[in-house]
Amino acid sequence: EDQVTQSPEALRLQEGESSSLNCSYTVSGLRGLFWYRQDPGKGPEFLFTLYSAGEEKEKERLKATLTKKESFLHITAPKPEDSATYLCAVQSAGNMLTFGGGTRLMVKP
Amino acid sequence: NAGVTQTPKFQVLKTGQSMTLQCAQDMNHNSMYWYRQDPGMGLRLIYYSASEGTTDKGEVPNGYNVSRLNKREFSLRLESAAPSQTSVYFCASSEATHYEQYFGPGTRLTVT
Secondary structure, eight states: EEEEEOOOOOEEEETOOEEEEEEEESSOOOOOEEEEEEEESSSOOEEEEEETTTTTEETTEEEEEEEESSSEEEOSOOOGGOEEEEHHHHEETTTOOOOOOOOOEEEEE | OOEEEEEEEEEHHHHHHHEEEEEEOSSSEEEEEEEEEEEEEEEEEEEEEESSSSOOEOOOOEEEEEEEESSSSOOOOOEEEEEOEEEEEEEEEETTTOOOOOEEOOOOEEEE
16 A cells, blocks of 8 residues: 655744755555645645656755655745645556645745 | 636535535546545545546545546535535546646535
């Protein structure tokens, strides 16, 4: 059974204070790892897909990396508008997504 | 281009009532999904449709039925609502099952 654990559950940062969110996974045959952003009261918004260990993707202040056991979402010099819940999901041979519980990020000005 | 739309946005049901949640996408995607999101449980797949004319159970299908009406529309039906079905329901779509999924805004359902 695929499992995804995200840590920390909640993270408070000051504006400009860089940090990383962790997504640890156990999956039989990783087909892809997905990162989403979810704002309160809204649906998840797609950010990145990573397919193999060593791969990196960037978008504005966000950078996602992947190893064989975990993925990191690095946030550089965050702004208050980066406050949201970040979700990680893995896709195995069955093609369905298994989601982690999310990390709630709060960036204070 | 509206993406994925869901109706209604909010709904309150009494135990035993039935209702259908509607979902439509305008991205010409082949695959569509229904999830529920509960505090502490994350997003869990209820049913999915890999392509028009097919549907399959996900992780938590009990108490639900689905219909893939056409390529654009995928509905979720609760035949006899229970308080345990109080949740936020999200519809999603993707080009195919191995591609990234795009989510709708959600339906907040309360069953009393």
